[in-house]
Amino acid sequence: MDSSLVKLAQNSTETTVGPKVIPNDPTPQDQAIYILSVSPKFATDIHFGNWKRPLPHGMQNQDLNFLDANNPLFYAPHVMSSAGQALRLNDTGIITQRNRVSTCLLTDSAGFQISQQTGKINDMRDRGAILDWIQDRADMSMTLDIPTANVGKEGYPFNTISACRDRTLDHLRFFEKYHKPGQVTWLNVVQANGHGSGYDWYNDVKKFDFCDGWAIAGKMRKSFTYVLSLLLRMMEEGTIQDKKWVHLLGSQELWIAVLLTAVQRGLNANGCNLRISFDTSTACTMIRTNDVFTLPNFSDDDLLLPAKRAPDHKRMFNSTVQWPWPSAIGDRLTLGDINVASWGKSQYCRDNLSNTLMMLHNYASVRETILLANRIMDAQQASREHVIAPKLSKCVGIVRQIFDAGPIKGREILEHNCTKFNALTARSFYESDRGDED
Numbered sequence: 001m002d003s004s005l006v007k008l009a010q011n012s013t014e015t016t017v018g019p020k021v022i023p024n025d026p027t028p029q030d031q032a033i034y035i036l037s038v039s040p041k042f043a044t045d046i047h048f049g050n051w052k053r054p055l056p057h058g059m060q061n062q063d064l065n066f067l068d069a070n071n072p073l074f075y076a077p078h079v080m081s082s083a084g085q086a087l088r089l090n091d092t093g094i095i096t097q098r099n100r101v102s103t104c105l106l107t108d109s110a111g112f113q114i115s116q117q118t119g120k121i122n123d124m125r126d127r128g129a130i131l132d133w134i135q136d137r138a139d140m141s142m143t144l145d146i147p148t149a150n151v152g153k154e155g156y157p158f159n160t161i162s163a164c165r166d167r168t169l170d171h172l173r174f175f176e177k178y179h180k181p182g183q184v185t186w187l188n189v190v191q192a193n194g195h196g197s198g199y200d201w202y203n204d205v206k207k208f209d210f211c212d213g214w215a216i217a218g219k220m221r222k223s224f225t226y227v228l229s230l231l232l233r234m235m236e237e238g239t240i241q242d243k244k245w246v247h248l249l250g251s252q253e254l255w256i257a258v259l260l261t262a263v264q265r266g267l268n269a270n271g272c273n274l275r276i277s278f279d280t281s282t283a284c285t286m287i288r289t290n291d292v293f294t295l296p297n298f299s300d301d302d303l304l305l306p307a308k309r310a311p312d313h314k315r316m317f318n319s320t321v322q323w324p325w326p327s328a329i330g331d332r333l334t335l336g337d338i339n340v341a342s343w344g345k346s347q348y349c350r351d352n353l354s355n356t357l358m359m360l361h362n363y364a365s366v367r368e369t370i371l372l373a374n375r376i377m378d379a380q381q382a383s384r385e386h387v388i389a390p391k392l393s394k395c396v397g398i399v400r401q402i403f404d405a406g407p408i409k410g411r412e413i414l415e416h417n418c419t420k421f422n423a424l425t426a427r428s429f430y431e432s433d434r435g436d437e438d
Contacts, residue, residue, distance in 0.1 A: 019244045019275035020104050020139060020185075022077040024069060027371070029275075030268075032260035034252060034370050035106060036363050037080040037281040042356060043093030051353045056337040064360060065094045069102035074328040074364050080106045080279045081137070083130045084113030084121050096137060106247065106277065107138040111189070111217070115147035115156075123167065127174055138184050140245060142215045143208075144171040145189040148197070149219055161197050165204055172208050179210060185244055187213040190230065192220035198230060206239050213245035213274070221248055224259060224395075224421040228402060228414050231263065236407035241271045252280040254303035255392050255424050257370045258377045262396045266403030283362035287355050290348050293365040294325050296372060298388050305369045310358065311335055312348045327364040333357060395420055 027033050049061035062068055066076045081095050087110065095105060109130055113121045127144055134141045146164040150156040158164045168189070179186065188211035192198025198220050214234070220226040227248070234240035246267075248260060256278065264276040286292070290310050297304040311324070316339035323333035338358065343351035350358075377396050380386050386393040398417050402410040414421075 018273040022102060022104060024075075024102075025077055026075060026367075027078075028374075030261070030265055031371075031374050032257060032264050033078050033275065033277040034257060034367060035078045035080045035277050035279040036076070036283055036366075037082065037108070037279050038095065039281065039284055040081070040086045040089050040091045040093060040095075042284060042359060043081070043091070043095045045093075045352055045356055047093040047097055052343065052351060053340065053353060055353070056333055056357070059332060064356060066360065066363070067094050067098045067103050069099065073332065074360065076363065076367060077103045078106065078277065079103065080108065082108040082110065082112065083133045084108065084110030087121070087126065087129060087133055100139070104139045105137060106279070107134050107141040108249075109134065109142045109144040111142065111145050111147050115150050123171065127171055128178070131175060131178060135180055135183050140185040140187060140213070140247075142187050142189050142247070142249075143175050143211065144168070145191060145217070146171075147217065148191045148193050151193065161191075161193060161201075164191065165201055169204060172205060176208055176210050181210070185213060186211040187215040187245060187247055189215040189217050189249075192216075192218040192226065192230075194220060195226050195229070198226060199233070202230060202233070206237070213243045213247070214240065215247045215249055217249040222251060222253070222256065224256075224424065225414065225418045228263070228399070228421070229411065231267065232402070232407045232410050232414070235267075235270070235403075240267070240274070243272070243274050245274055246276045248276070248278040250280060251278045252282060252366065254305065254370065254373045255389070258303075258373050258392065258396055259399060259424075261374050261377075262399035263403075266400045269400075270403050270406070283366060284359050286362060287358050290350075292325060292358055293327075293362050293369075296369045298373070298376065300388065300390065303373050303389050303392065305366065310338065310348075312339065312350075314339070314341075314349055316349070317341070323361075325361065325365065327361045327368060329357065329364045330361040333361070391420065392424055395424060 046064045055061065063071060063073045065071060066074050067079060069075055079095055110121045114123050123144060123146065130144060145168045146158055148161050148164045151158060151161055151164065188205050188208055190198060190202045190205065192201060216227060231240065260276045260278060267274060286307060290312055291307040292310045294306050294308050297306055316335040319335040321335045323330050323335060338354045339349040340351050340354060342349055376388055377393055380393045381397055402413050405413055
């Protein structure tokens with residue numbers, strides 16, 4: 001790292017308050033955190049436990065609450081919720097009723113609902129209610145931004161990236177004026193449809209010092225040449241050294257998970273004291289198509305977690321055959337726990353409890369696979385033998401070289417290796433096998 005930046009960090013007269021640390025957090029503190037974005041319905045159903053049938057043998061309703069530090073099956077203390085989803089709902093559930101000492105709630109400020117034109121959210125009309133909703137519930141939150149991904153699409157009210165940025169700046173000024181200091185860790189969102197637009201956006205929003213972290217969003221969030229170059233620029237300008245958190249929106253790919261762990265370690269070894277996280281709602285949404293995660297597929301090509309169609313047939317009612325796919329939750333299930341007479345509008349042999357159990361299996365499976373992927377990458381860095389996903393494994397090592405070199409030389413290393421990072425986007429997090437089945 002540049003010596004001037006090291007001296008700046010060492011000689012600072014202010015004491016940097018680091019990220020919130022959860023006691024007994026299952027995710028090691030030196031690793032990036034995968035956070036599930038949970039819908040209000042799942043949170044409410046688990047909290048009240050008003051199931052139409054008994055829970056699987058030996059399981060109690062509190063075993064479904066992954067935010068409970070005393071949960072013997074599955075504890076995941078970080079969770080994400082959205083003001084856009086829950087703003088006008090009675091969102092009483094495991095999120096709002098959580099123990100705030102042993103959990104951390106990250107909230108989205110309705111940007112997704114604005115971009116999709118859902119939820120009847122009007123950003124100007126509702127921003128005061130959104131701010132209040134967040135401050136009543138959250139530990140951390142994105143500021144209210146206008147996403148750029150749908151610029152140019154018919155019906156989207158923001159026709160240019162500049163229009164999105166101008167409205168976002170107006171919301172930042174509103175949040176800066178009316179937020180309650182010290183109550184929420186605010187993450188300043190950087191949208192990007194391309195390298196240039198991302199840098200322009202960052203330059204305009206970086207002056208809002210009430211924000212204690214950054215959120216990286218937009219089409220470029222999965223381009224690590226962009227993500228790394230943006231973080232290097234922040235290091236050079238001193239806009240990240242005193243931040244608590246960096247969040248990558250809408251990502252859960254295994255290659256992203258291990259690279260973000262490398263980024264967090266690289267930043268913290270060079271003048272920062274922060275945590276990195278990333279999120280999706282996939283564990284919840286994939287149930288709509290009856291998909292569940294199976295077994296990790298780690299090869300000399302990639303890190304994948306395949307999904308397949310879950311067993312679904314009335315012949316499995318009351319079956320004692322064990323659920324096929326392992327996880328902290330799946331290991332406790334049978335086919336009969338999932339396959340029941342269909343409830344509501346479900347086209348599958350499922351009820352609310354079935355869907356909740358499948359969601360929890362998916363979430364547990366993702367977390368366990370990410371932890372395993374990080375262990376494998378760490379072992380390969382230590383041994384310098386890149387056997388599993390060697391291209392990715394080598395990039396993990398390059399990330400540390402980039403941050404150790406400092407912003408100027410780090411850019412040179414990144415430029416020299418940009419084709420290696422760009423090649424990592426070829427495969428998705430999981431591949432769904434939805435072939436014909438009897």
